[in-house]
Amino acid sequence: MDQVAVKTLQWLPESGRPEQLLLLLHGVGANAADMVPLAEMLRREFPQAAILAFDGFEPFDGDPSGLGRQWFSLAGITEENRAARLAPALQPLADTVHAAQQATGLGQQATALIGFSQGAIMSLALAQFEDGIAGRVLAFAGRYATLPLVAPKMTTLHFFHGGADPVIDVQHAKDAMQRLAELQADATIDIAEGAGHEINGVLFNQAIFRLRNHIPYRSWMAAMGHAQAQAQTQASGRVDGDRED
Template sequence: MNTSSLDASPHVLQWLPAQGAPAQLFVLLHGVGSSAANMAPLAQWLQAQFPQAAILAPDGFDAFDYDPSGQARQWFSLKEVTEDNRPARVAAVLPRLLAWLTEAQQHFGIDPQATALVGFSQGAILSMALVHEHDGAAGRVLAFAGRYAKLPDTAPQLTTFHLFHGSADATIPVQHARAAIERLAALGGDATIDIVQDAGHEINGALLNSALFRLRSHIPQRTWRAALGAAQAQNATDPDLH
């Protein structure tokens, strides 16, 4: 672990492969009032499971409103936040987050489809919003204890969503995750959901096990569509198949 040279965030921690170039990129976005350092246990867990990945954890771009020391960070302000003004606050930070993500992908030579955004709470809100605004900016979003700032009217076609939530989450109730998966399903999005009974606003071992299962076993719908299209094209042009 060391400090990254990426300069679009005040502070970035990175975990890189022991040898060779990274094959994939995980970007960890922390919750409000937290920092990149709080994502270290998750980064270390991911590194153990995916040793050839580059794992980055940036600090939120702004100091947390309620921490005079400036050590705690936030992605957007919670002062007087409402259901009505939250979407605008999220949208305001997306250009800077996209610029930072694009720089990181270029820095490590990682394609967006080999990139996963892993967000917790406010970080999950940002992750989900980013790929809705910029479909395919990352191939997957792993949203822990998150929600939509506003339920979408369309579903990304180049990004897979994996939603993870505790049934006893009192900060962002699980109903938000259920509403998200229902809307994505109705819109033809590619999404999964895992709800752990009695888990709160956290990333615990059961949720991590669910995340690992999804990362290793879920084949994105776009991959299936591409394979089906190739097979149909082959059938149409190969006389031996008629």
């Protein structure tokens, strides 16, 4: 896939520099404008965040008006060819994310990819394609194209799914969590029983909770390593201090 000119909607802080970068990826047949309600809710919760919503790279197969967009075509898609179908969009999406980071002056660990449906599929795939391109992925009503063989080390994965989703069955999210647990990934899952293929209030509130309260495993490990190093240094100092010359 050649480099694509992507239509972008953005919401920036009213004053001061942005502290977080939240990138929104829509579902198949939608476009960046369909993410406006989610962007407005996120803006109320994180007023110092830079929030960007992108159009999918291709016109939606089923929309002759050209307004609907997609990240990859669903025509003739199967479980066997799904990963290959989306693969050409990964480098252009990575380039788009890097451009947003450069424009806002925010790094990878301050970046969150927030995808719905096909946008969630792309977000999860991108975290595998380039580990650490974002500190977090929030996957609403999404799935892996194929379950990963290796877990990302620098990205935390949050799954949010409706228990009655008729489009992408919640079992895909459960299977992903089982695989990620086996791979010792940093991942969470929240399921809203009775909810369909949507971002409802329960799932949105859980997403905010995760963003505010979940401390990435890598941060815990770094803190523990620092504390252990300090303890060893202090212990060494006590031994040296007690030594007779």
